[in-house]
Amino acid sequence: xxxxxxxxxxxxxxxxxxxxxxxxxxxxxxxxxxxxxxxxxxxxxxxxxxxxxxxxxxxxxxxxxxxxxxxxxxxxxxxxxxxxxxxxxxxxxxxxxxxxxxxxxxxxxxxxxxxxxxxxxxxxxxxxxxxxxxxxxxxxxxxxxxxxxxxxxxxxxxxxxxxxxxxxxxxxxxxxxxxxxxxxxxxxxxxxxxxxxxxxxxxxxxxxxxxxxxxxxxxxxxxxxxxxxxxxxxxxxxxxxxxxxxxxxxxxxxxxxxxxxxxxxxxxxxxxxxxxxxxxxxxxxxxxxxxxxxxxxxxxxxxxxxxxxxxxxxxxxxxxxxxxxxxxxxxxxxxxxxxxxxxxxxxxxxxxxxxxxxxxxxxxxxxxxxxxxxxxxxxxxxxxxxxxxxxxxxxxxxxxxxxxx
Amino acid sequence: xxxxxxxxxxxxxxxxxxxxxxxxxxxxxxxxxxxxxxxxxxxxxxxxxxxxxxxxxxxxxxxxxxxxxxxxxxxxxxxxxxxxxxxxxxxxxxxxxxxxxxxxxxxxxxxxxxxxxxxxxxxxxxxxxxxxxxxxxxxxxxxxxxxxxxxxxxxxxxxxxxxxxxxxxxxxxxxxxxxxxxxxxxxxxxxxxxxxxxxxxxxxxxxxxxxxxxxxxxxxxxxxxxxxxxxxxxxxxxxxxxxxxxxxxxxxxxxxxxxxxxxxxxxxxxxxxxxxxxxxxxxxxxxxxxxxxxxxxxxxxxxxxxxxxxxxxxxxxxxxxxxxxxxxxxxxxxxxxxxxxxxxxxxxxxxxxxxxxxxxxxxxxxxxxxxxxxxxxxxxxxxxxxxxxxxxxxxxxxxxxxx
Numbered sequence: 001x002x003x004x005x006x007x008x009x010x011x012x013x014x015x016x017x018x019x020x021x022x023x024x025x026x027x028x029x030x031x032x033x034x035x036x037x038x039x040x041x042x043x044x045x046x047x048x049x050x051x052x053x054x055x056x057x058x059x060x061x062x063x064x065x066x067x068x069x070x071x072x073x074x075x076x077x078x079x080x081x082x083x084x085x086x087x088x089x090x091x092x093x094x095x096x097x098x099x100x101x102x103x104x105x106x107x108x109x110x111x112x113x114x115x116x117x118x119x120x121x122x123x124x125x126x127x128x129x130x131x132x133x134x135x136x137x138x139x140x141x142x143x144x145x146x147x148x149x150x151x152x153x154x155x156x157x158x159x160x161x162x163x164x165x166x167x168x169x170x171x172x173x174x175x176x177x178x179x180x181x182x183x184x185x186x187x188x189x190x191x192x193x194x195x196x197x198x199x200x201x202x203x204x205x206x207x208x209x210x211x212x213x214x215x216x217x218x219x220x221x222x223x224x225x226x227x228x229x230x231x232x233x234x235x236x237x238x239x240x241x242x243x244x245x246x247x248x249x250x251x252x253x254x255x256x257x258x259x260x261x262x263x264x265x266x267x268x269x270x271x272x273x274x275x276x277x278x279x280x281x282x283x284x285x286x287x288x289x290x291x292x293x294x295x296x297x298x299x300x301x302x303x304x305x306x307x308x309x310x311x312x313x314x315x316x317x318x319x320x321x322x323x324x325x326x327x328x329x330x331x332x333x334x335x336x337x338x339x340x341x342x343x344x345x346x347x348x349x350x351x352x353x354x355x356x357x358x359x360x361x362x363x364x365x366x367x368x369x370x371x372x373x374x375x376x377x378x379x380x381x382x383x384x385x386x387x388x389x390x391x392x393x394x395x396x397x398x399x400x401x402x403x404x405x
Numbered sequence: 406x407x408x409x410x411x412x413x414x415x416x417x418x419x420x421x422x423x424x425x426x427x428x429x430x431x432x433x434x435x436x437x438x439x440x441x442x443x444x445x446x447x448x449x450x451x452x453x454x455x456x457x458x459x460x461x462x463x464x465x466x467x468x469x470x471x472x473x474x475x476x477x478x479x480x481x482x483x484x485x486x487x488x489x490x491x492x493x494x495x496x497x498x499x500x501x502x503x504x505x506x507x508x509x510x511x512x513x514x515x516x517x518x519x520x521x522x523x524x525x526x527x528x529x530x531x532x533x534x535x536x537x538x539x540x541x542x543x544x545x546x547x548x549x550x551x552x553x554x555x556x557x558x559x560x561x562x563x564x565x566x567x568x569x570x571x572x573x574x575x576x577x578x579x580x581x582x583x584x585x586x587x588x589x590x591x592x593x594x595x596x597x598x599x600x601x602x603x604x605x606x607x608x609x610x611x612x613x614x615x616x617x618x619x620x621x622x623x624x625x626x627x628x629x630x631x632x633x634x635x636x637x638x639x640x641x642x643x644x645x646x647x648x649x650x651x652x653x654x655x656x657x658x659x660x661x662x663x664x665x666x667x668x669x670x671x672x673x674x675x676x677x678x679x680x681x682x683x684x685x686x687x688x689x690x691x692x693x694x695x696x697x698x699x700x701x702x703x704x705x706x707x708x709x710x711x712x713x714x715x716x717x718x719x720x721x722x723x724x725x726x727x728x729x730x731x732x733x734x735x736x737x738x739x740x741x742x743x744x745x746x747x748x749x750x751x752x753x754x755x756x757x758x759x760x761x762x763x764x765x766x767x768x769x770x771x772x773x774x775x776x777x778x779x780x781x782x783x784x785x786x787x788x789x790x791x792x793x794x795x796x797x798x799x800x801x802x803x804x805x806x807x808x
Contacts, residue, residue, distance in 0.1 A: 148659040169578070181764050218732055221735075224460065250637065252574055320551075327635050359619075
């Protein structure tokens with residue numbers, strides 16, 4: 001069997017929080033050796049946020065958030081505020097293929113680790129900078145977190161219930177989306193380097209990555225100077241198209257009818273075949289016209305059964321449907337479990353926990369999560385001795401000088 | 406392999422709606438040569454969805470289709486007919502990548518059989534983007550963007566909240582399951598392409614949309630195994646506040662104070678009202694606990710501000726507020742203009758329109774807009790001609806509705 005696709009590719013990962021780490025996670029999933037450069041003097045915020053294993057906040061290694069999005073990576077601690085720390089970071093870059101960071105624009109330059117500096121050390125380095133606004137433009141110095149990016153990108157102005165307030169999508173949806181677009185750009189740069197030998201600099205704006213997902217809104221404005229109304233879960237071309245209450249506490253099922261034939265089948269499943277010929281609902285136009293009544297009819301059926309039972313009956317009739325999974329449902333999902341999607345490693349501090357894995361299977365270059373998320377600084381000796389080439393005595397001396405914190 | 410970026414790589418796409426089309430759009434934008442195969446009867450269903458100029462449906466004027474298919478060439482082909490299948494094999498025989506989002510129950514009939522295609526082209530990388538993956542108890546389930554957003558655990562996280570408890574979980578606008586599948590599948594496919602440059606192997610990628618969404622489920626997917634808790638609708642359940650949308654005089658703004666200095670700066674901008682000194686609001690956790698009270702105190706002041714003014718005032722103090730941008734705000738944004746985020750191209754039917762370009766700038770591989778989205782079957786003569794199919798046979802194929 002062949003090795004994973006990016007086996008032998010090394011990533012110096014200066015990322016923190018979520019966007020950058022999610023991008024670097026894709027590279028780890030593809031088999032790259034991703035080395036996080038961390039420091040207690042500038043702790044990654046995601047080591048400091050819950051959920052904590054067993055709700056115990058202690059040290060830096062118990063956050064589920066961190067442990068989910070940093071699977072398969074290594075951790076080196078370096079105090080970049082010391083000259084020696086900065087020098088070691090550069091030496092690691094010299095042995096790396098890719099540098100990825102997601103500070104606000106300009107911060108890496110200020111730290112003395114800007115692209116021009118790194119390119120002088122490693123001429124074919126690929127450096128990806130992920131920031132909220134991008135590295136150029138009048139607002140490039142503005143600060144941005146994942147949650148406001150959803151609003152900034154335009155997505156919130158399109159998301160919400162009928163006539164209601166604009167709504168958040170996800171919580172910090174701008175982060176993973178920015179991260180994965182960054183990973184894509186890095187892969188393009190890697191292929192370019194493989195063909196030409198040339199490295200390059202990538203400037204990514206997370207806000208723009210989010211706006212890429214909104215063509216139905218943007219193009220309507222471009223064409224007509226209007227934008228689609230916020231309309232809950234409804235769709236202009238399909239009805240019913242919604243999430244319906246089921247038996248139980250806060251249990252819901254999503255159901256979509258794509259055409260009139262599916263509507264007729266839905267009527268049969270609901271035990272109301274006579275509805276199929278009812279002019280109030282027979283065509284898409286009629287169902288859109290009477291959508292409140294339509295949804296009430298569907299809810300009358302769904303609330304008498306579990307989301308799982310409704311899904312099973314609807315899928316038997318070939319109608320798109322699925323329970324609205326909560327976190328617990330998600331980790332117990334039989335489909336994902338059958339595909340061995342979940343990852344459970346023994347972690348030195350938090351033991352065995354269920355994590356979300358890799359959403360693709362490759363037939364010839366299998367991608368697997370190699371190890372649990374790293375404990376802070378777990379690979380410091382490994383990186384400095386095996387990769388940078390220091391002696392053990394040199395590492396001990398650096399540790400005594402508080403460079404490796 | 407010549408050229409910059411993805412130049413020189415050949416991609417065949419059998420895409421409908423968003424997932425496969427977005428993956429290959431991203432490749433085409435970076436220089437790959439993408440041929441999109443559509444059914445001769447109507448083509449990609451995105452053509453039917455709009456938005457349309459003047460809201461008048463027209464298969465060559467859908468904004469969604471035009472955006473998703475820039476820089477590609479398009480052919481029509483019925484791969485279920487014998488001669489159509491032979492032509493499909495010729496196209497795939499020359500391709501580096503095949504990307505599709507045909508449902509698993511329809512793949513065989515369309516000729517999307519990896520073993521058969523690999524026998525013709527051992528270096529082929531075939532990416533199958535399907536709702537639940539190719540195997541497992543739900544792999545045959547029917548799905549749409551909305552049902553997948555629920556199957557991935559994301560829908561459950563939004564909507565509801567105080568005063569709206571009876572409302573259902575709320576999706577994000579548009580075709581988000583499709584877009585996430587597209588970008589993640591593009592990452593996987595390019596990873597496999599990179600591997601092939603060193604080991605020469607082609608392969609089959611089995612890509613699950615449900616799993617992609619699970620993988621971005623934020624706190625929701627890990628809360629149970631770490632803290633034995635379930636995340637219910639973020640709207641009413643935030644540990645830190647303000648992280649909220651609030652109404653201004655002329656629109657909406659996202660208020661975000663995560664760090665203490667950000668809150669203090671905002672209080673100063675508000676003119677240091679007396680209530681801000683209350684113990685109830687002295688930490689970000691307390692502000693979240695007492696949000697009902699705090700919200701009522703903040704709202705009247707925020708309602709008197711204009712979005713732009715409050716946004717820039719806050720940012721001047723490094724407080725990460727953001728406008729709730731409308732589509733018009735995006736098109737008019739001086740920042741996005743300066744970055745060249747929108748570009749115009751003329752299309753024979755839809756005319757000259759602005760399109761979002763790319764969220765990244767690669768210093769050695771400039772983003773280029775080389776051609777608009779193809780009209781249905783626009784490149785049949787060019788593409789099939791290159792396969793050695795002459796005008797007479799082309800006419801025959803057309804008559805048999807194979808192309």
